[in-house]
Amino acid sequence: MMIGITGTPGTGKTTVAHELCARGHMVTALSTTITPYIIERDEVRDTLVIDEESWAREFPRVEGFVEGHLAHLLPCDLIVVLRCRPDVLAGRLRARGYPEAKVRENVEAEALDVALIETLEEFRGDQVLEIDTTERDFGECASLIEEFSQGKIPPSFGNIDWSGYLGEEV
Ligand SMILES: Nc1ncnc2c1ncn2[C@@H]1O[C@H](COP(=O)(O)OP(=O)(O)OP(=O)(O)O)[C@@H](O)[C@H]1O
Numbered sequence: 448m449m450i451g452i453t454g455t456p457g458t459g460k461t462t463v464a465h466e467l468c469a470r471g472h473m474v475t476a477l478s479t480t481i482t483p484y485i486i487e488r489d490e491v492r493d494t495l496v497i498d499e500e501s502w503a504r505e506f507p508r509v510e511g512f513v514e515g516h517l518a519h520l521l522p523c524d525l526i527v528v529l530r531c532r533p534d535v536l537a538g539r540l541r542a543r544g545y546p547e548a549k550v551r552e553n554v555e556a557e558a559l560d561v562a563l564i565e566t567l568e569e570f571r572g573d574q575v576l577e578i579d580t581t582e583r584d585f586g587e588c589a590s591l592i593e594e595f596s597q598g599k600i601p602p603s604f605g606n607i608d609w610s611g612y613l614g615e616e617v
């Protein structure tokens with residue numbers, strides 16, 4: 448089985464993936480697979496532009512967890528969408544030294560449910576688990592993901608509404 452872990456930058460994908468790895472699961476960090484597909488560096492947005500279509504098309508089928516903000520573009524069997532309340536997400540991104548424009552762009556995307564909406568464009572609802580990481584530590588998140596992947600907890604999504612944070616200072 449291939450299980451994706453996606454979400455806005457800062458929601459904790461890499462952190463939870465490290466924990467899953469420590470628990471003995473196979474984990475692929477998608478950031479290590481994009482190099483051949485880089486088109487350019489977007490200096491203004493301080494981000495890499497990659498040929499997402501070719502990357503997704505040529506991605507080999509792997510076993511275990513695949514972690515990264517483009518995981519929902521891959522043909523995963525199950526997909527986990529990590530979420531984080533916008534004000535808390537802003538704190539995590541600032542702590543990482545992200546410039547303010549990049550903090551705002553990501554916080555806005557999170558408040559607009561962009562990662563979930565993109566996921567639901569590619570997957571059936573019964574393949575999707577949305578996890579609010581705001582008040583869960585990475586160990587709890589890892590346990591939920593393990594249980595979901597084992598069919599012990601059902602798919603669920605759509606219980607998060609952060610529209611109140613849209614356009615707010617965070
Ligand atoms: N469950 C959590 N609770 C509190 N803080 C967390 C949690 N998960 C991650 N963090 C913290 O949030 C920050 C971002 O986490 P992480 O790097 O795992 O995010 P990411 O989703 O992989 O981001 P990116 O898409 O940029 O790679 C880190 O400082 C991490 O310690």
Ligand SMILES: [Mg+2]
Pocket residue numbers: 460461462
């Ligand atoms: Mg990461």
